[in-house]
Amino acid sequence: xxxGTSKKKDDAQTEDTTKEQExxxxxxxxxISGYIKEGNxxxxxxxxxxxxxxxxxxxxxxxxxSDESQTFAxxxxxxxxxxxxxxxxxxxxxxxxxxxxxxxxxKIVESYESETDITMIMECCRGGELYDSLIDEGEYTQTRAxxxxxxxxxxxxxxxxxxxxxxxxxxxxxxxxxxxAAESVRRVLHSVFFIxxxxx
Numbered sequence: 001x002x003x004g005t006s007k008k009k010d011d012a013q014t015e016d017t018t019k020e021q022e023x024x025x026x027x028x029x030x031x032i033s034g035y036i037k038e039g040n041x042x043x044x045x046x047x048x049x050x051x052x053x054x055x056x057x058x059x060x061x062x063x064x065x066s067d068e069s070q071t072f073a074x075x076x077x078x079x080x081x082x083x084x085x086x087x088x089x090x091x092x093x094x095x096x097x098x099x100x101x102x103x104x105x106x107k108i109v110e111s112y113e114s115e116t117d118i119t120m121i122m123e124c125c126r127g128g129e130l131y132d133s134l135i136d137e138g139e140y141t142q143t144r145a146x147x148x149x150x151x152x153x154x155x156x157x158x159x160x161x162x163x164x165x166x167x168x169x170x171x172x173x174x175x176x177x178x179x180x181a182a183e184s185v186r187r188v189l190h191s192v193f194f195i196x197x198x199x200x
Contacts, residue, residue, distance in 0.1 A: 045062040045064060046062060046063050059075045071124050106175070
């Protein structure tokens with residue numbers, strides 16, 4: 001009797017372990033609709049320079065090997081720093097963010113996963129953070145503040161319309177697309193969406 005009970009427990013544990021292994025080894029393409037590719041991003045892109053680093057990884061400037069005039073931002077996150085559940089959550093979040101399409105949200109162009117890293121290739125916004133811009137300028141005119149706030153709210157409103165919550169709205173997570181050549185140049189403000197994963 002007792003032996004039978006013990007065997008059932010062992011079988012149940014084995015089944016749980018098998019399910020967990022299957023959960024982790026599920027094809028990435030079926031897991032997240034193909035948004036993450038298996039392989040090495042360096043086969044397609046050339047690393048140019050470091051753009052910055054944070055708690056969740058380093059951001060590089062990269063270009064296409066086939067056309068170096070096309071540049072992007074590249075962020076790699078080491079999987080050894082994440083738990084199993086965090087890796088799965090990151091995959092899901094990349095899938096979610098890659099599906100977003102709004103002029104004021106940084107677009108994830110494509111993503112790669114290797115044995116050691118998950119890497120995102122994104123639009124490159126080189127105009128700096130809204131926080132730094134505000135510090136540098138001291139204050140905005142009412143017109144300029146309204147223009148920027150409108151872009152921020154439009155991005156957030158779009159997310160809410162499609163059932164998505166940002167979770168980490170702050171000035172540092174809004175970046176300018178480019179630096180103006182003159183004061184008259186209108187800078188487009190983007191919400192950096194994905195980085196809320198480890199910062200939130």
